[in-house]
Amino acid sequence: MLEVTCNDRLGKKVRVKCNPDDTVGDLKKLIAAQTGTRYDKIVLKKWYTVFKDHIKLADYEIHDGMNLELYYQ
């Protein structure tokens, strides 16, 4: 279990607990549940790396305590 912080620099900062073998899509759903937006509107990025929905967090090497950038499409 790891806890990831998602920040969109506009006031929304969410900390989400998830499993390492969750996909990014699942993470987006969790974020959506917490922030109130729709999960398909969310884009998670780290600098210019866009995290794709079907890939697991472990494969992206997203560890506990990492900060992700929250954008919207």
Add this chain to the structure above:
Amino acid sequence: MGSKKHKKEAKKKKHKSRSRSPLEGEERERKRHRKHKDRKRERSPDVQEVPVDSHQLKDDETNHSRGDSEDRDRRMRALHRPEKNESEGDKSVEYEREKTKSPVQTQSGGAQESLSIEETNRLRAKLGLKPLEVNEKPADDGKFKDDLGEFYHKPATNITEQKKTEKLKEKIKERKEKRNIEEKLQTTLLGEGSDDDDASAWVKRSRAIETQKKEAAKRAAMLDEMDAAFGVSALLPPRAPPAPAPYRAPSLRGLRVAHQLDALEDERETILTLADKEILAEDPEDVLINVNIVDNERYKKNVEERKKARAGYQAYDEEAELQASLGFRRSVLSKYDEQIQPDQLDKDKGFVIGDEASLDAHRRRELLLAQGPASRRMESLALPQPQLAADYMDQHEIQAKFKKTKRKGKMRTKPKDEPIDADTYDAAAAPLDTDDTDVRAGAAALVVDEEETEPDTELHAALARARRLRLKEVQDAAVPKVEELLERVKEEQVEAGPEGMLFDATAEFCRTLGEAPAYFAKQNPHSPEHNPDMDVEEAASGAWSRVDVDSEKPADLKAGSGAGALAGEPALGAGVAGALRLALSKGYLQRAGAAPAPPAAHSLAARHYSIEDKTYTDDDKHGRRERGYSGPLTDFREKSNFRPTVKLDYVDDDGRPLAPKEAFRYLSHKFHGKGPGKNKQEKRIKKAVQEGLMKKMSSTDTPLGTLQMLQDKQRETRSPYVLLSGAKRDAPH
């Protein structure tokens, strides 16, 4: 001072705080050091922050208004800070929450920041995801996993720990050793330990020691006996052999000493040792040396060499010359002898002990050498006796002076196989007495006359006789011959007329020249030579003389044709007649009848010419010039068809053909006597070299022969392509 401090403290306590801020002391500090973001949130009053786990609290509490929240806060404050002053409970909500927030941030956090695990699991169940894997943290025993979580890394060595342990170890070791040593040294001091007061005790002790010794001796003896009984003693190594008996002179006979007898000092002992020798040396002989003498010799040798080396090569070494004159021959490049053949213990530079005969011989030889080298020449100062000079030459002198040298060379030979017969001698066929080489009699001339002949006087006499006879003969036949010639000439001219008319530039010229007298004759009709008939005739036919075909008999071709133009040229005799004949035959002269009359002298002469015009007063170089015969005045008739092709070829000193410009340059140099300068010459040389290279260069290939190499490579590999060096993988990408 303590008392003052105390006072200050006391003062502080007395005063009541007059600050009107809702917070106090620490709270104010905390507020001051709060982070920016929290401050912001706090400022906006419309934001109502809902605690995350508000659902856990009672439902009616969440809907409370501000006032209720105050109660709640009070309650919470009461929980966490019981010592808090109740009077200051009435504060704004945010401040309280701030206080409560900081210690519990990680757990409940701010709104929408984090859900608890249960919440998350619920959410996940709703979404259809499996619940969170809550695993205890892996053993934090200093191991940490690899990036992929596969391996455990060894924790890094703590160097301080290491050093500490090492130090400890050392200390322990030292202490241990000390202990050991001290144990060893743990002996009883002399002054203590034994009860010396009691003499009897001492006596007893000493007796005990004695008895022990005796017993030990007995035991040893018994053991020895046993050994002897079992014959073990034989197995034991024998005792050290007795000292060797000193050797005497006879035992040294035959050993060689590698020093001169002189080197060994008299009346002193010289210690000789065996010289070092290689184990695998072929020579089994042992040589004795004295190390001191060896060292001395080596030192001397080195000193000499150093001196010589410093001197270097001396072309005019006086000492060497002196030695050479005395007979000591020094080899070439003697200073390298040491390097080429390093000096070793010479075989002949020593003596053998006990060999008296050789020693004597050696001594004698040395004496001789000391006297001087054998090849020294002794010159006596006696001069040869003066003698009277002889008047007559000696036999030897004669031979030396009057030596007849044989003339060995190609003589100018005449074919002299038999004596010449004057009557039958054909002077015409004989070679002329000139310097030219005779081509006809060339073969005969190769026969070199080896015999010594007197300068050809007989031969000359014979030849002269023959010549005279021939001339007579010729003169007899001269008259009829002349008539013959005339006939021949006429016939030639007659022949040429009716048959074929060959127009030739020279012939025409002559013809026209022939016409000229007719022309002149016309002008001077009163000349006595003028013959009207002839004139008409001549005018009509020019140089051709008319021949009446019927009247005259036909020309005798037989007589003339053969010998006409193809006969040999009449030989030049000794007289004028012969010369005239020759000239006639060659065409220098013409017979009076054959050729038309030359123009009258007065017709050609100038009209207004007077003798006075010729002035001989001033010497002009043109007048003084020898107006000799300068060559043929008319063309060669027989060579009238000759048209020479003129080709001027200029050639360099090296044989290279020159262009006209270069040729002119060459000429100018020769003319002025000054050649081109150094640079120009070098330039020319370079150009010539370049030209040579150009000529040598192959016309079908590059200068480096690339094409040839390519073809060779193709032939080698039997493939139409050539693989360039470097692999595909090494290509930059």
